[in-house]
Amino acid sequence: MPGPVVVFIEQRDGKFKKACWEALSEGRRLATALGAPLHAVTAGSGIAEAAKECAQYGADAVKVADHAKLKAYANAAYARIVSKQAGNASAVLFSATALGKDLSGHVAAMLGTSVAQDCTELKVEGGRILAKRPVYAGKAYATVAVKAGPLVATLRPNVFKASAPDAAKPANVENLPIDAQDADFRAAVKEILASASKKMELTEANVIVAGGRGMKGAEHWGLITDLATALGGAQGASRAVVDAGWRPHEEQVGQTGKTVSPTLYVACGISGAIQHLAGMSSSKYIVAINKDPDAPIFKVANYGIVGDVFEVLPALTAEVKKLRE
């Protein structure tokens, strides 16, 4: 039997992320295709009970490293625990979150392998796992495989479907020893400063409303916020807007910002420079609002409105609100 598919499940304050259920569900599909068992691995403090939830997404074994020392994320210590479970694995999967992208690199180094970051597709062909991932921020897609050992990969949030949890499934929980050394805690997180605004994270958002230079200034951003709120989505920005200081850099979408794949992306006053298109053109539906009918953004948009954002946005927000009532 091929070695297990291991999926790392990330939590904060005992709460597991939706993106992890997506990764675990994809892990289940992969394990089934390989004829391999699925192991969920998680680490933290006081999480043993909550970890049972992993079984509901098809984990044959739930392995929990539960210790006060693991309360805060410590990259090398977490990696020590995960890599110990991954020696004979077929694949080691993470969500492509801030933590997953960081932890995977440490795990890969300990296993002597590379990471396929931000994968959008996994499949088994001739017994081998093929991972597809965007490169050049999405201007091209690379299909990669490993020659030996486990495939270490992070899965892009919002791309893989989470299965419906099966509450009836019994959890087979195993407690893991904490064999990390003191040196593994040298870069442990000391504290987490909460964002001033409780903004939704771009890469995890299902809906993104993004603004560009056409918004003409930071003082008009309320129009973006209003539509994002009405749609229950996150806010994004073009590079021009971030460089002008209208919006913080964590909102930048594009090749030198974030690559996103929401279900709906609304581009407002964004012309569609190639760097921006690279970062958002894998969105499922794209709406563009721009007064220039020749703007490149219209070439990737499912639906476009040629018009002034200052006129169209309030009308769109009002219409969406009407629907929601």
Added chain:
Amino acid sequence: MNIVVCVKRVPDSSARIKPGADGKSIDPAGVEFVLNPYDEYAVEEGLRIKEKAGAGEVTVLALGGPESAETIRKALAMGADKGIHLKETAPGRDFIATAQAIAADLKPRPVDVLLFGNRAIDDDGAQIAAETATLLGLPYVGVVTKLELNGRTATAHRPIEGGVEVVEVALPAAFSAQKGLNEPRFASLKGIMAAKKKPLEEKPAAAGEPRMELVKLDSPPARPAPRIVGNGKDAVPALVKLLREEAKVI
């Protein structure tokens, strides 16, 4: 203070990327290459750390073909003191083999601060820093937007979903730079002239043990045909109807 910054030569972000005839590499026609933008933040941070410390040396390291020397000179022109060019010897190098070659070269050198860009904008690998740090046994903080040194202690800010992690590490340590860390300086004409005379050590890169292979490189899937719904705010009801009934997203 010994500061080492690892950099990479990548296609400019405005480049059009087309898979080449071999289906594995990009068609280089018309592509301009630059110092990876995230590495610029790393170089700038290295220079600031040295300036603040009042002493030390900033070394720039790149692994790559002969053209990478140009990328190193760019960082030297910004103010770095010397360069190391690990010349590519092994085709099919993957991420871990890159980290292995860098770590093999740095192992015997004194390093207090090791800096990287958080990812290269070509392969979007986002891992060389964590892997190299692990191989060298250095503590590592990735994707950093703020870095403060107080004697031999560094405090780093690392944005995560909905917050910012604060990590305190003792030097020697490794970090990777994210946009927001600083505003990289432009190379002055004087800097560009001086860079030509700065020492640049060339040596073959260790082969390492590659594990990942590129099976193929494709263009992104084509988008559906675009549709203009209408003009101005009068088009809004039609758009909402499409989003609701056709796309089923609201």
